[in-house]
Amino acid sequence: MNNTINRRAWFKSALAITGGLTLSSTFTNQLLAAPVSHAEGNFIPLLNEKLVRLGSNENPYGPSPLARKALAEATAEFNRYTFELVQEFKKVLADKEGVSPDHILVVNGSSETLCLTGMALALEGGAVLSAFPTFRSLMDYAEKLHARWDRVDVDDYHKHDLDALAAAVKPDTRLMFLCNPNNPTGTVIEGKKYLDFCQEMSKKTLVFSDEAYLEFLEPDEQQSAVELVRKGHNVMVSRTFSKVYGLAGLRLGYAIAQPDVIKKISKYQMGPVINQAGLAAAKASLNDVAFAKLTRSKNNEALNFFQQYLDKKGWFHGQSRTNCVLFPAPKDGKTILAETMKRGFQIRVWDFQGKEWCRVSIGTLNEMKAFVKAFDEVVG
Ligand SMILES: Cc1ncc(COP(=O)(O)O)c(C=O)c1O
Structure with a gap:
């Protein structure tokens, strides 16, 4: 997509073809990874597969060249279950993280x-504790199995309020x-x-460190809580490719955790077989340092551009170091979702402290340039 005009022209023709076809609300939920606001819950997006996806914090540059090559080479084995491959990959990961495979x-x-983890912990009763807003899946699963979700709002800078989190630990808190x-x-x-906070908290409850975005930080800033797992603390780390x-x-x-925790949660896993394509690509990706570096630098460039746009507008945002930014919705959320989508962009709207917030994922620099033009039209 070169510019907004082209996108709009495309969108109009797409509308003509689909006759304004809408998605079902079930599909909406899947597309939006479960609504996180009233605006999303009431919003039925138009069917438009060419949307610029600024709604799911994806990597617009991937997969890496090494992963693509590994995938092509692995296809001949896709008829096989991956019992041995999983064990092999576990060993690779254990060596990388400095733990044993049973971690x-x-x-x-x-x-x-x-x-x-949400299921296993909730089955023991009690509560899970987290900041809010945050990525809520674990707590949602725990709540479905009748655990309580205790939340502590992020502070005025949208950072974790560590003192308030520490004070919110209760005798029945199963996990932070x-x-x-x-x-x-x-x-x-x-x-x-x-690390100091995780270590302190792990004396009271299991600390779960979701490090999905850790690699967006520069290598010398990537402070993983895996160091505490290595030292035997009650800490669990989650990573993703x-x-x-x-x-x-x-x-x-x-996941990386003490062997007893791994045993406890793996009881509920569907089985020991992991998808073969994912294993091949992930293993290769670990070696593609150049691609991770390229993603980081391109993301930083587009992130800086977008955060500067928000600053020029005078709109508050936390200092993001990853591939998404949260800022107050300048108009009502449902209108923003509908009008940005009409212009070819998918973003998210969150509810927090009785207000609506836009979460925009960082795409390529060109996508972000086109997005701010469209967004200016939407919010007037
Ligand atoms: C913080 C966080 N954790 C976990 C996930 C889940 O990622 P996946 O299941 O693709 O590994 C996401 C996805 O956006 C996320 O933002």
């Missing part, structure tokens, strides 16, 4: 880790979920402060 669980996308960098705010709890590695559609992730 690792390989999963079909880190959503599986969130689901398994921390997303660092956080989705949807993009904010980070920096290095040593993060969906973001910087650009493999969202291949569903590959892993």
